[in-house]
Structure formats: C-alpha cells, structure tokens
Amino acid sequence: MAEGQGAAGHSGETAGSLQPSTSQLKTKGKDGEEFPVKKPAPCREEGLPGGGIRKYFYFIKEKVSSDWKDLAFHLRFEQADIDNIDGRNRDDKSRCMDLLEEWLKRNGERATIEVLMEALSEATLQSVVDGLRKVKLQGTPGDVMDVITCLKDLYATEYAHVRPLPWCEDLNLPLGEVYTNLQLQHRDSRGRFEDTDTIVSLADIYKTDEAVSQEVNPRSAVRKIRVEGPPGIGKSCSCQKLAHDWSSGKLGIFKAVFFLELRHLSGSVKDAIFEQLLPRDMKVTPDQLWSYIEENQNDVLFILDGLDELSQTSRKGTDVVDLIQGKILRNCHVLVTSRPYQCVKDLEKCHEFYKIVGYSKENSVQFIRKYFSKTPDSATKLEDHLKSNENLSEIAVNPLNNILICVVWEDSGEKLPASKAELYQMIVYSVAKRYCGKNGVLFEGEQFPPNIEEALRGLGKLAWEGLWRYQLQFKVDDIRTEHGFHADDMLNMGLLTRDYSFASSNAPATVPSYIRPFRSTWPPTISVTLSGTKVKET
Structure with missing residues (x-):
C-alpha cells in the first residue's frame, strides 16, 4: 500500500x-x-x-x-x-x-x-x-489460546518453587536458588564430552539455538536434545525451570511448551497433555489441540522428563518414543532426560547430547549460605567441615545431596558422618525422627517404637526389591495388602511420594530421587531378605 x-x-x-x-x-x-x-x-x-x-x-x-x-x-x-x-x-x-x-x-x-x-x-x-x-x-482456535494461557499459569505458579524433601514441609525453596548455574557438558562430533562455559541451564541451549536459527534453515536446526545425569543432579528441576522460563517470556521462540513427566505416562502423548497439565473443563478437545500442534510443529517444545522411569507396561501403549525419534511430529522440538546409560537405543537419534554434572563447589557453598542465612555461623562451620572431608565435599556438588547435607547438619546438632553410606543412614533416621515428632510419637535415645521399626523394615524391603527389579512405582493397594497396619506409616513417613494426575484416583507410591542413589546402602538394621508377597508395578 x-x-x-x-x-x-x-x-x-x-x-x-x-x-x-x-x-x-x-x-x-x-x-x-x-x-x-x-x-x-x-x-x-x-x-x-x-x-x-x-x-x-x-x-x-x-x-x-x-x-x-x-x-x-x-x-x-x-x-x-x-x-x-x-x-x-x-x-x-x-x-x-x-x-x-x-x-x-x-x-x-x-x-x-x-x-x-x-x-x-x-x-x-x-x-x-x-x-x-x-x-x-x-472449532475454536481461541480455545487453543486458552490452553496456552493455562500452561503458562501452571508453570508460573506451581513451578515457581520446589519442595525437594517431602518430610520437610517448611522447605519450600524458590526454584532459582536450588538449580541455578549447573555445570553441563556437551558431546562433540567425536563423541567426547566437553565443558560448556556459556550453557549453565537448559534454557541457555535454546537461547543459543535462537541466535543461530536466524542464519540457518529452521527445518535443519537441532530439534531433538538428550540430557543425562545421575539421580538428584537436577534433571527434573532443570526441566521445571525451563518450563517456568517459557511462562515468563524468556523463551519466545516457542508458542507452546508441554512438560510431561514420563513416570506418569500410561497412554498417548496427546492424552497425557490433558491428564497431566490441563483442567478437565477445557473446551478444546485432544484432537483439536493435536491438530494445532501438527500445524505449528516448528514452534512447539516437548519437555519429556525421566524416560528411564517409563515402565515397560506403559511403553507398549504410548507413542512417546516415536515422538523422541521423530516418527511423529518430526519438526517439533523435543528435550528428553534420562539417567546415564539408560534407554540408549531410544535416544540414539537425538541431534545433541548434554550431561548435567552438578554444581561447582562455589555454587554448593552459595546454597549452604542461603540455607543457613539466619544462622551464618552454622553455614561457616559446615563449609569448614566439608573442606576437611573430601568424600562429603565431592558428593555436595550434587544439588540434592547438598540439600540433604544441610538438613542432616541441622537435625544432628552440627554433626556429619565420614562416609556417604553413613550419611544416607542418618537421613533415614532424620526422616523417621521428624515423622515421630510430627505425630507425637515418643521414643528414647535412638530406639524407635515397634510400629516405626516395622514401617522402616517394610520400606527397606520395598527399596531392596525395587533395586533388583529396577522398579520405582508401587501400587498403594498392594502396599496396604502386604503391610496392613504399618502401611499408613510407610506411605506417610516421607520416604515415598504419591504421584497424582488428573486421570488417576489411585495414585501410585514412588521411590523418589533422594532414595534411589542409596537404597542399596539401606541401613542394616532395617534391611531384609527378599521374601513374601511381591509388590506389583503400576
């Protein structure tokens, strides 16, 4: 004109x-x-x-x-x-x-x-x-916009904080304080992993891609990204932070971001979006939203957390591996996390491969100081203690271990064990002690009442069986059937989490990330041999 x-x-x-x-x-x-x-x-x-x-x-x-x-x-x-x-x-x-x-x-x-x-x-x-x-x-492109608004509201509110330890109800930390400035390594064309100086969060991967995408054909850009790391290193919270960043406008290259926890997955990706992320009264149907995704693949990101936690039963009825491998929605962006050496075949077609290796020691110290901001003397003593104990100093670069060390230091009167195994035993003791205090259960010394001892033995058996079967989820009804009177203590103590979704009324009990690295070192006083009724996987 x-x-x-x-x-x-x-x-x-x-x-x-x-x-x-x-x-x-x-x-x-x-x-x-x-x-x-x-x-x-x-x-x-x-x-x-x-x-x-x-x-x-x-x-x-x-x-x-x-x-x-x-x-x-x-x-x-x-x-x-x-x-x-x-x-x-x-x-x-x-x-x-x-x-x-x-x-x-x-x-x-x-x-x-x-x-x-x-x-x-x-x-x-x-x-x-x-x-x-x-x-x-x-029908209803406006309803699709309602979906995007709902997603942004969810990520901006529910994902703004993280409660890493279920038994510590008052430990509700701002997300940025727990999993910022993680160290990542990137695999080069020769298969070697090198430190990334400019990438300290998953969002930085896409900020780099956003700058590069101005000079390349969008359809030839990197779309499938694989992220690995050991339990507690920050994979899930890094995904949570990525979704939260999008909701606050920091990832404008995407129109829609779908963050799915794969341990909840029991059907198609299309249905999982509604089950995990959206309220039941959405006007848009799954087919309408899927059509929108198909038409806007270049502008859609799927964050798929915990492929290693997807059960074999669920694998048979889901198309999530097809999504990861580009057999469906081949132009969508996908970021998928897993523990090391798991699901290798499923992930071999990913275009980029990153490893999360944890905090730097400086970041570990910063977190300790934030945790003990009201008692700086405690922070200083803990820092000195870690400097003198190389074993604990090394495991403190794992963000979750760092939190656990702070909790144990606080609960034990500023004492820490010498080894990782002893630390984990102290954590179990600390959890049980907090549970007793919360429920008015009296005990003398370090001897718990019989019902608590039995609940701990039941949890030890559950963890031991899960270790052998590589099983993370257990049906609540099965736990109640096998352990009877002690089941409530087992479920409520804080060593299991309940996984809820919109579609599940009988939410399974899950062995959370802080149990997985040390269930093989479960305290001998509560470990048992495999016997009795099997605990069935959901």
Missing part, C-alpha cells in the same frame, strides 16, 4: 462515536465511484466478548504477521490509524492483534468472521482464509 493512501467510508470512526447504519456505509472503488458496503449478517457465535469473533484473532495474527498493513487497508483503516498502531507496538504480531482489537472496538456486532475473511481475501491472504475455514469446522 502506498504511503499516505487511506480508505474512505467508516474508517475514521472511533470507539464511542455515532455509528451509521450499514445501509449508509459507502466506499470508493479504484475509479472513484462510490458503492454501498455489503450488510454483514449479525454474529451469533457465543462464549466470548465480541460475539465470539475474538477467538479467531490468535490464529489470524500468527498467520498474517508482517502483512498486517495490507489487512488494515482492506478493513478500511486510514493511514494515520495504521501509523498509530505501528508506532505503539514492538513487533508485527502485536501490531496485527492491536489492529484486530481496534477493528472489533470500532465495528461491534458488524465485526463478523465473514467480513474479516473477505478483507483477508482482498489482501491476497487466501491461505489464511483457507486456514480459518478449517479451524471453523474443527
């Missing part, structure tokens, strides 16, 4: 001004001849302000983008109005959305989808018109 060129007719009207009837509206053709504007049919779509037309705006602004001025001209906007919209927005998508909102405000009930599609067609944006016809038949 030539500069200074405008449209005649009703384009100069502003919100709140007297609107002429449609029979009075006229516009000029190229030869200057005036002719009446077609009277649009009144809009009767319901559910959203503006007669429901707003639910198409997200789809239109994503597709029109830099051609918004052409659309503005055919919606009868004057050049001065176009210049105002241009100046008050930072990018073309924002300008297009502003244009649509302004058009709706000016025209009210006369702002129908038919008028909008006619303007798009006149602006030679027929592909957008065809897309609108498709989504009208499938």
Whole structure:
C-alpha cells in the first residue's frame, strides 16, 4: 500500500462515536465511484466478548504477521490509524492483534468472521482464509489460546518453587536458588564430552539455538536434545525451570511448551497433555489441540522428563518414543532426560547430547549460605567441615545431596558422618525422627517404637526389591495388602511420594530421587531378605 493512501467510508470512526447504519456505509472503488458496503449478517457465535469473533484473532495474527498493513487497508483503516498502531507496538504480531482489537472496538456486532475473511481475501491472504475455514469446522482456535494461557499459569505458579524433601514441609525453596548455574557438558562430533562455559541451564541451549536459527534453515536446526545425569543432579528441576522460563517470556521462540513427566505416562502423548497439565473443563478437545500442534510443529517444545522411569507396561501403549525419534511430529522440538546409560537405543537419534554434572563447589557453598542465612555461623562451620572431608565435599556438588547435607547438619546438632553410606543412614533416621515428632510419637535415645521399626523394615524391603527389579512405582493397594497396619506409616513417613494426575484416583507410591542413589546402602538394621508377597508395578 502506498504511503499516505487511506480508505474512505467508516474508517475514521472511533470507539464511542455515532455509528451509521450499514445501509449508509459507502466506499470508493479504484475509479472513484462510490458503492454501498455489503450488510454483514449479525454474529451469533457465543462464549466470548465480541460475539465470539475474538477467538479467531490468535490464529489470524500468527498467520498474517508482517502483512498486517495490507489487512488494515482492506478493513478500511486510514493511514494515520495504521501509523498509530505501528508506532505503539514492538513487533508485527502485536501490531496485527492491536489492529484486530481496534477493528472489533470500532465495528461491534458488524465485526463478523465473514467480513474479516473477505478483507483477508482482498489482501491476497487466501491461505489464511483457507486456514480459518478449517479451524471453523474443527472449532475454536481461541480455545487453543486458552490452553496456552493455562500452561503458562501452571508453570508460573506451581513451578515457581520446589519442595525437594517431602518430610520437610517448611522447605519450600524458590526454584532459582536450588538449580541455578549447573555445570553441563556437551558431546562433540567425536563423541567426547566437553565443558560448556556459556550453557549453565537448559534454557541457555535454546537461547543459543535462537541466535543461530536466524542464519540457518529452521527445518535443519537441532530439534531433538538428550540430557543425562545421575539421580538428584537436577534433571527434573532443570526441566521445571525451563518450563517456568517459557511462562515468563524468556523463551519466545516457542508458542507452546508441554512438560510431561514420563513416570506418569500410561497412554498417548496427546492424552497425557490433558491428564497431566490441563483442567478437565477445557473446551478444546485432544484432537483439536493435536491438530494445532501438527500445524505449528516448528514452534512447539516437548519437555519429556525421566524416560528411564517409563515402565515397560506403559511403553507398549504410548507413542512417546516415536515422538523422541521423530516418527511423529518430526519438526517439533523435543528435550528428553534420562539417567546415564539408560534407554540408549531410544535416544540414539537425538541431534545433541548434554550431561548435567552438578554444581561447582562455589555454587554448593552459595546454597549452604542461603540455607543457613539466619544462622551464618552454622553455614561457616559446615563449609569448614566439608573442606576437611573430601568424600562429603565431592558428593555436595550434587544439588540434592547438598540439600540433604544441610538438613542432616541441622537435625544432628552440627554433626556429619565420614562416609556417604553413613550419611544416607542418618537421613533415614532424620526422616523417621521428624515423622515421630510430627505425630507425637515418643521414643528414647535412638530406639524407635515397634510400629516405626516395622514401617522402616517394610520400606527397606520395598527399596531392596525395587533395586533388583529396577522398579520405582508401587501400587498403594498392594502396599496396604502386604503391610496392613504399618502401611499408613510407610506411605506417610516421607520416604515415598504419591504421584497424582488428573486421570488417576489411585495414585501410585514412588521411590523418589533422594532414595534411589542409596537404597542399596539401606541401613542394616532395617534391611531384609527378599521374601513374601511381591509388590506389583503400576
């Protein structure tokens, strides 16, 4: 459109001004001849302000983008109005959305989808018109926007803090304080792992990719990323931080991010999105959302946490490995985490491979000082103790171990053991001691009451069997059947977590990450031999 060129007719009207009837509206053709504007049919779509037309705006602004001025001209906007919209927005998508909102405000009930599609067609944006016809038949692009809003709300609120130890109800830490500045290594083309100086979080991987993507074909860019690390090193919370970063606008290259915990997965990825992430009253259907994902693959990220925790039973009924390997949604971005040397065959087609190796010693010290911010003397003594104990100093670079060391130091009157095995035994003792105190259970010395001892023996048996079977989840009903009176103590002590999802009312009990590294060193006083009824996997 030539500069200074405008449209005649009703384009100069502003919100709140007297609107002429449609029979009075006229516009000029190229030869200057005036002719009446077609009277649009009144809009009767319901559910959203503006007669429901707003639910198409997200789809239109994503597709029109830099051609918004052409659309503005055919919606009868004057050049001065176009210049105002241009100046008050930072990018073309924002300008297009502003244009649509302004058009709706000016025209009210006369702002129908038919008028909008006619303007798009006149602006030679027929592909957008065809897309609108498709989504009208499938329904509700606006509902897809509701999904994105729900995801951002979930990640911004539920994922802003982490409670790493279930038995410590008051230990609810800001996410950034626990898993920041992790050390990552990247595998090069020769298969060697090298330190990454600029990448200290998973979000940095995509910030680097965002800069590179300006110079390469988006379809040839890295899309499947594999991240490995031992238990407690920060894989899950790094994924949580990545989703949280997207919700706060730090990963603008993605329109939608789906963070799925694979230990919950029991069916298709499509169904898992609704089961794990969305409320039950969403208007959009799984098929409609899946169609949106298929049409926007370049702009969608799947964060798949814990492939090694996906049970063999679940593997038979899910398409998540197909997603990872690019057999479905091949142009979507996927980041998948796993423990080292697990699921190697499933992950061999990933384009990039990173390892999380934990904190630096400086980061470990920083966390200790934050944890004991109200008692800095305790922090100083713990730092000195770790410096003199190379064994504990080395395991403190694992973020979860670092938290456990702080808790044990606090609970034991500023004492720490000499070995990792003794540390884990002290943790179990600390958990049981806290549980007794919370429930008013009295005991003398280090001898727990018989019911607590029996619960600990049951947990030891569960952990031992899980170690041999490589099993992390157990049915609550099976635990109750086998352990009877002691089952409640076992489930509530804090050494098992309950995994809840929207679709599961009988949530399984899971051996959490702080148990997995040391279940083989379970205290001898509560370890038992394999016998009796098997605990079945969910």
